[in-house]
Amino acid sequence: MVKNLPGILVQEYNAIHEIIVVNDNSTDESKYILDELKAAFPHIHHIELTQEAKLIAGKKFPLSMGIKSARYEYLLLTDADCVPASELWIQKMQAAYDDGIEIVLGYGAYHKKPGLLNKIIRFETFxxxxxxxxxxxxxxxxxxxxxxxxxxxDVFIRTKGFSSMNQIPGGDDDLFINKVARKNNTAVVIDPDAFTLSEPKQKWSDWMKQKNRHYSTSKYYKAKHKFWLGLYTFSFFWIYPLLAASIILFNWWLTLAVFGLRLLIQGIIYFNAMKKLNEKDLWPMYLLFDIWMFFYYILFFPALWKKPKKTWS
Incomplete structure (x- = not known):
C-alpha cells in the first residue's frame, strides 16, 4: 500500500473526488500510515474494518462497505497491490462514460520482469x-x-451488489460484471495511460493457485458465455491433436498450409492487440504461447468443476 497508494493520490484530476481506502483487518502499520497521509491528502476517506463478516467470502464485504460509503456516483476500483500506469488514469477511465454507459472495463497489466514465468503470466493476462x-x-x-x-x-445498489454471490470466495469483479453488464451499458478503455500495473507472482505454485481460484468462478457465468468460451477453449484443446492426426492420415502439405494460414491470421491479431496493450515484446514468442495454451487448458480444466475454496488467500 505504501508503495502504490501515492500513484493514486497524485492523479491529475481536478474534479471533486475522494479516495476510499478500506483497511480490512490488517495487522501491520497501515492504519497509522493512512492517518498520516490523510493529513496531507484530505480527500482520503479511510474505512477501518476490525471484524470479518461471517458467511461472506473474499473481498466482497470490504468492497461493499467502501462502495456504500462513497459520496459520488462514479466508482473506480483497484487493488492494494496495483499502481496506475500514469497520472492520467482517473481522467482516462472517467472519460469513457457517455449516455447510457454504466460500466467501464480497463486493463490490469503486470510489471515486466525477467524470467519465463513473468512472460507466461503477462501472456495469460493479455x-x-x-x-x-x-x-x-x-x-x-x-x-x-x-x-x-x-x-x-447506482448499478451496485440497484442490483443488490454481491448478495447473489456472497457464498463464492471470488467473483467480486468477473461475476458481478457478468450479472450487470449489457450490450449498451459497457465501454472499454485500452489507452496505456489508463492501465494499472501489479506485481506478478514469483513462484509457479503461487500462480497456479491463483489461476485455479480464478477459474473456479467461471462455472457461474451465464449459459451463453460459458458456451462461447467453452467452444473457444475446445478449439485450443483439439488443434494440435487434430494437426498431428491430419498430417499422418491426410494430406500433410495441405494440413500444414491450413495451419500456417491460421498462424498468420492469429499472428496479425496478436501483434496489433499486443501493441495496443503494451505487450508487444511477447509477440516473437506467440507460436510458443500457442502451443503452451494447449497444455494450459489441460492444466486448469479441472478447476472448472471443483468446488471453490472458502478462503481467498
Whole structure:
C-alpha cells in the first residue's frame, strides 16, 4: 500500500473526488500510515474494518462497505497491490462514460520482469483481456478485472451488489460484471495511460493457485458465455491433436498450409492487440504461447468443476 497508494493520490484530476481506502483487518502499520497521509491528502476517506463478516467470502464485504460509503456516483476500483500506469488514469477511465454507459472495463497489466514465468503470466493476462475486451466490443460483455474496473454506484445498489454471490470466495469483479453488464451499458478503455500495473507472482505454485481460484468462478457465468468460451477453449484443446492426426492420415502439405494460414491470421491479431496493450515484446514468442495454451487448458480444466475454496488467500 505504501508503495502504490501515492500513484493514486497524485492523479491529475481536478474534479471533486475522494479516495476510499478500506483497511480490512490488517495487522501491520497501515492504519497509522493512512492517518498520516490523510493529513496531507484530505480527500482520503479511510474505512477501518476490525471484524470479518461471517458467511461472506473474499473481498466482497470490504468492497461493499467502501462502495456504500462513497459520496459520488462514479466508482473506480483497484487493488492494494496495483499502481496506475500514469497520472492520467482517473481522467482516462472517467472519460469513457457517455449516455447510457454504466460500466467501464480497463486493463490490469503486470510489471515486466525477467524470467519465463513473468512472460507466461503477462501472456495469460493479455489473452484474457483480448477475450473480454473483444466480447464487450461485440456487444456481449461477460467479465472485468478488479485491478482496473469502474462502474456507477447506482448499478451496485440497484442490483443488490454481491448478495447473489456472497457464498463464492471470488467473483467480486468477473461475476458481478457478468450479472450487470449489457450490450449498451459497457465501454472499454485500452489507452496505456489508463492501465494499472501489479506485481506478478514469483513462484509457479503461487500462480497456479491463483489461476485455479480464478477459474473456479467461471462455472457461474451465464449459459451463453460459458458456451462461447467453452467452444473457444475446445478449439485450443483439439488443434494440435487434430494437426498431428491430419498430417499422418491426410494430406500433410495441405494440413500444414491450413495451419500456417491460421498462424498468420492469429499472428496479425496478436501483434496489433499486443501493441495496443503494451505487450508487444511477447509477440516473437506467440507460436510458443500457442502451443503452451494447449497444455494450459489441460492444466486448469479441472478447476472448472471443483468446488471453490472458502478462503481467498
Amino acid at each position: 489473452h484474457t483481456a483480448l477475450q473480454y475486451f473483444s466480447y464487450a466490443l461485440a456487444g456481449m460483455p461477460y467479465m472485468g478485472v478488479g485491478r482496473n474496473l469502474s462502474y456507477k454506484r
